[in-house]
Amino acid sequence: MNTETLKKTPLCTACEQAGGKMVDFHGWLLPVQFNSIIAEHKAVRESAGMFDVSHMGQVWVEGPDAWPFLQYVNTNQIKNTPACGTYSHITDEQGRIIDDAISFCLSADKFLVVVNAACVDKDVAWFKKHAEKFNVTITDDSAQWGMIALQGPKALAHAEKLVAGVADMGRFTIAEAEIFGTKGYITRTGYTGEDGVEIMLPAQAIVKVWDHLLQDGVKPCGLGARDVLRLEAGYLLNGVDADGSQTPYQAACGWVVKLAKENFVGKTALQAQKEAGIAQRLTGFVLTGAGVPRGGCKIFKDGAEIGYLTSGTYSPLLKGIGVGYAPAELPEECAVEIEIHGRLIPAKKVKTPFYKNRV
Incomplete structure (x- = not known):
């Protein structure tokens, strides 16, 4: 494996120092495991584990039409209440899944959309194509951020040591936070079926959080355990369980399609498919x-x-x-x-x- 050609997250060196076995994941150098997949699975199901998910994309959608725009490019009803997030599918005109993403509302005219790493360029291009009809700006800020997913029944106890009040946040919410003197964001989602948070900080600051959590007894976990955990929890893996040829209905995610809302990309095709059946x-x-x-x-x-x-x-x-x-x-x-x-x-x-x- 030629690691020189692979993208590296801000936590790449920290993962290697923690014993991570590094692999090529969609062009990124990421740990597949540290100790064993079974041990890491056990940590998340019974205690707490953390994952380097800094490869995920952060896209800002800002402007007076931020919410109407996201409504148009998403199948789900996007929440426009500050601090709330919405999981949804982004589909093409035929209703086929381009990506699944979470849109977080910071204010009426500012949203943070977290997208899959392999889809960042495609999603941004798709957004910009449709943004011409709206008064919005689209900014790919992915390279500026590092992100740790802290998951497990004891995850919130560890998170509270970093940011007081995290345990009081509702599911699928976002909050601004200052950690070790650096401003960032905490989100309350997850991809393991367990409770937990994601910690987003500028790239140069995220290593401090990783080191703190290691010292606090949180087990580092890799892609192997993450895949087992997400499959047990029934989460879709975009690009694998949906390869671009399926719709949300075919991918068993019809619940993210809100046909009652105003027009959105793919609505006509999805409405016809729901009526005809799959x-x-x-x-x-x-x-x-x-x-x-x-x-x-x-x-x-x-x-x-x-x-x-x-x-x-x-x-x-x-x-x-x-x-x-x-x-x-x-x-x-x-x-x-x-x-x-x-x-x-x-x-x-x-x-x-x-x-x-x-x-």
């Missing part, structure tokens, strides 16, 4: 036989191929789990088989999320 939907499966499913594995029923997995893994809680596209009418608990290394392994369809905690 043939295949992203569906959860649990192996009832031994094996570890992976993305690309074929799904069979009664000897006939009916679909394929987009994500699959070994879950310490549930053993072999995966999601993939299968007939939308497939009944719950339906017996199927997943092809793994040429062998058909018994499995069954289940509702997602596979794991749901008290958050």
Whole structure:
């Protein structure tokens, strides 16, 4: 691996010093694991773990039309109450998913949109294309920020030592904060199914937070554990579970489409699809036989191929789990088989999320 050509986050050196095994992730040098994926999974489910998510994008949408603009380029009803955030899909005219993102309202004319790392350039170009109709400015500020996701049942206790009052923040909210003399933001979302926060600070200051959390006993975690945790929690992995050819309805995220609101990009196509119905939907499966499913594995029923997995893994809680596209009418608990290394392994369809905690 030629690391010289890869982008590096402000926490790259700190991750390496903490023992991170670094890999190429969409052009970024990021840790896949530190100790073991199972140990890191256990830390997040039982205590607290932290992830370097500085590769995520931060895009500012500002101006008198900031909210109407975000309403237009998002499928969901974007909250315009200060401090509130909204998870949504950004779709093209055919209703196909470009990205999933969270829009945080700082004020009536200022929003922070957190987007996926691999989609920053594409999202910004898409925003600017549609911004011509609105009185807004679009600013990609991604390179200026570092971000740590602090997750787990004890995450808020650790966060309170940095910023008092974090535990009183509601889910999907944002607050300005000063940490170690530097101003930034705290958000209350997550991608693991556990409670927690994201800490956003200018790149030069985020290392201090990482070092503090390490000294406070928080376990550093990598992409491997993050993928297991998010799959257990039933979270979509854009670019994998939705590759640009699926709509929110096909990706089992119809709840983010608000057809009742005024016109938005993709509305006509999505309305037509909802009325006509879909043939295949992203569906959860649990192996009832031994094996570890992976993305690309074929799904069979009664000897006939009916679909394929987009994500699959070994879950310490549930053993072999995966999601993939299968007939939308497939009944719950339906017996199927997943092809793994040429062998058909018994499995069954289940509702997602596979794991749901008290958050």
